[in-house]
Amino acid sequence: MSDMAELWMEKALAEIHHCNKCGFCLPACPTYRLTGNEVDSPRGRIALVEGVLNNEIAADEGLSASLSYCLGCRACETACPSGVQYHRVLEAGKKVLDRTKPGHRQLTWVPRTLLKLTRQPKRLKRLAALGRRTAHWPLPSRLKALAPMLDYREESIQPVPPAPQSAPPAFFFHGCVQEALFHDANDAAKALLSAAGYRVEDPPQQACCGALLWHAGREEEARDLARRNIVAFEQGAAPVVNTAGGCGAMLKSYPELFDEDPAWRERAERFAARVSDWLSLLEAAPHRLEYQGTGERVVLQNSCHLVNVEGGGERPGQMLGAVAGDTYVPLAGQDRCCGSAGIYNIQHPEWALQLLDQKMDEVAQAQPTRVVVVNPGCALQMTLGVKRSHLNAEVEHLARYLYRAFLRAQGQTERGHQVG
Ligand code: SF4
Ligand code: SF4
Missing domain, CATH: 1.10.1060.10 (Alpha-helical ferredoxin)
Structure with missing residues (x-):
C-alpha cells in the first residue's frame, strides 16, 4: 500500500x-x-x-x-x-x-457526459439551452422523467453601475452548472453586490470547482481543476464568493484534496479561508439594501452543503425574512437534502424521487407561491418536485428573487421601468 x-x-x-x-x-x-x-x-x-x-x-x-x-x-x-x-x-x-470492486463507481452515459462537460463550460451552456428547448420532445422514459427539471424561465438581469475602483473588491466564482443553467442567478448576485458597494471581479481563468469529479472518484481531474482555481484567484486577497452551496463546500474543502502535497495544501488553505457564500458579503456590505415583496408566500429549500460544510446556512432564511411585504414560511425540513445531491438523482432516481416527494408534502402544506433555492442541483430537483406535486409555485434562486425585491424597493421593475 x-x-x-x-x-x-x-x-x-x-x-x-x-x-x-x-x-x-x-x-x-x-x-x-x-x-x-x-x-x-x-x-x-x-x-x-x-x-x-x-x-x-x-x-x-x-x-x-x-x-x-x-x-x-x-x-x-x-x-x-x-x-x-x-x-x-x-x-x-x-x-x-x-x-x-473496480466497477463500483461505474456511471451511466448521462452522468458520464455531465462529468465531461464540467470541463467544457461553453458546450455545457449550449447543451443546457438545447435541453430546455427539447424538454417537451418525445424522450426515452428515463430522461422523460427528468425533463421537467429544465422547465425554467430565464430572466434578463440589468447590471447596476459598477462600484468605483476604491470600493472593496469581491471575486466572483461562477460554478459550471450554475453559470450554464442559471446564469441569471449569478448576474443577479453580482448586481446586488455592486449595488451594496463592492467592486465585483470575475477572474476569467476560473474553472469548475471539481465537486462532481471528486465525488465520482476522478481525483486527479478534480485536483487539476482545484489548482486552476487557486491560481486564478491568487491575483488578490479579496473574498471569493459563490451562489452555489455545492461549489462553495468544494472550494472550502480544497485543502483536503492536497493531504499528500504540503505546498499545494498551504495554497489551498489560503484560498479556502477566503471562500464564503455571497450572502455573507451582502450582510457586511458598505451599503445596506432594502427589499420589497408583492405579498407572496415563500418557502426555502436550503443547500445541505451550505448548511453542513461551507457554513452560513442560516443566512438564506434571514434574507427571506428581510423582504418587506412577503411572508417567509420556514419549513421544519428545509435544511434536509432534496435528493438532488450532485448526480444522485440520476444514479438513484427511485430514492431521489421518494426523498423529493416527502419534501414536497411538507412544501405543499405551506401553500407557497414561490420556492427559493440556493444551489443549482436543488433548483433542478425542486422544479421537478413542483411539477410532480402540481403546485402552483415558481422555483427560483434567492439572488434572482432578491434582485427583483431590491429593484421594487427602489421603485423600479427588473427592466428598469417605474412600478405602477
Ligand atoms: S453515531 Fe453518529 S452522532 Fe454518534 S458519534 Fe458516531 S457519527 Fe457521531
Ligand atoms: S445520507 Fe446520511 S450518512 Fe450520507 S452524508 Fe447524508 S446524513 Fe450522512
Missing part, C-alpha cells in the same frame, strides 16, 4: 475511533429516515467501513450498496456531538471498493 493510501486510511480510522455509536446522527440522515435500516444510516456505514478496514468483513456488494446510496449531504456531521468527519470514512470505504 502506498503512503498516500495509508494517509487516507489513517484519517478515516481516526474519525471512526471518535465515533461512540451514540446514534444522534440517525434522525438527521435522509436515507435512514427513508428506510429505517441501519445500513442506510451514518452509524451503519461507519461500522461497515470500520469492519472492512480492520479486515473483519469483506468489501463486497453490501458495502458498495450502502455507500452508493449515501447522498453525501453531511447532515450527520452537523448532528454529531463528537465531531466525526463522516465524509473521510465514506471516501475511505469507496477507495477500498476501488480495489476490490
Whole structure:
C-alpha cells in the first residue's frame, strides 16, 4: 500500500475511533429516515467501513450498496456531538471498493457526459439551452422523467453601475452548472453586490470547482481543476464568493484534496479561508439594501452543503425574512437534502424521487407561491418536485428573487421601468 493510501486510511480510522455509536446522527440522515435500516444510516456505514478496514468483513456488494446510496449531504456531521468527519470514512470505504470492486463507481452515459462537460463550460451552456428547448420532445422514459427539471424561465438581469475602483473588491466564482443553467442567478448576485458597494471581479481563468469529479472518484481531474482555481484567484486577497452551496463546500474543502502535497495544501488553505457564500458579503456590505415583496408566500429549500460544510446556512432564511411585504414560511425540513445531491438523482432516481416527494408534502402544506433555492442541483430537483406535486409555485434562486425585491424597493421593475 502506498503512503498516500495509508494517509487516507489513517484519517478515516481516526474519525471512526471518535465515533461512540451514540446514534444522534440517525434522525438527521435522509436515507435512514427513508428506510429505517441501519445500513442506510451514518452509524451503519461507519461500522461497515470500520469492519472492512480492520479486515473483519469483506468489501463486497453490501458495502458498495450502502455507500452508493449515501447522498453525501453531511447532515450527520452537523448532528454529531463528537465531531466525526463522516465524509473521510465514506471516501475511505469507496477507495477500498476501488480495489476490490473496480466497477463500483461505474456511471451511466448521462452522468458520464455531465462529468465531461464540467470541463467544457461553453458546450455545457449550449447543451443546457438545447435541453430546455427539447424538454417537451418525445424522450426515452428515463430522461422523460427528468425533463421537467429544465422547465425554467430565464430572466434578463440589468447590471447596476459598477462600484468605483476604491470600493472593496469581491471575486466572483461562477460554478459550471450554475453559470450554464442559471446564469441569471449569478448576474443577479453580482448586481446586488455592486449595488451594496463592492467592486465585483470575475477572474476569467476560473474553472469548475471539481465537486462532481471528486465525488465520482476522478481525483486527479478534480485536483487539476482545484489548482486552476487557486491560481486564478491568487491575483488578490479579496473574498471569493459563490451562489452555489455545492461549489462553495468544494472550494472550502480544497485543502483536503492536497493531504499528500504540503505546498499545494498551504495554497489551498489560503484560498479556502477566503471562500464564503455571497450572502455573507451582502450582510457586511458598505451599503445596506432594502427589499420589497408583492405579498407572496415563500418557502426555502436550503443547500445541505451550505448548511453542513461551507457554513452560513442560516443566512438564506434571514434574507427571506428581510423582504418587506412577503411572508417567509420556514419549513421544519428545509435544511434536509432534496435528493438532488450532485448526480444522485440520476444514479438513484427511485430514492431521489421518494426523498423529493416527502419534501414536497411538507412544501405543499405551506401553500407557497414561490420556492427559493440556493444551489443549482436543488433548483433542478425542486422544479421537478413542483411539477410532480402540481403546485402552483415558481422555483427560483434567492439572488434572482432578491434582485427583483431590491429593484421594487427602489421603485423600479427588473427592466428598469417605474412600478405602477
Ligand atoms: S457519527 Fe457521531 S452522532 Fe453518529 S453515531 Fe458516531 S458519534 Fe454518534
Ligand atoms: S452524508 Fe447524508 S445520507 Fe450520507 S450518512 Fe450522512 S446524513 Fe446520511
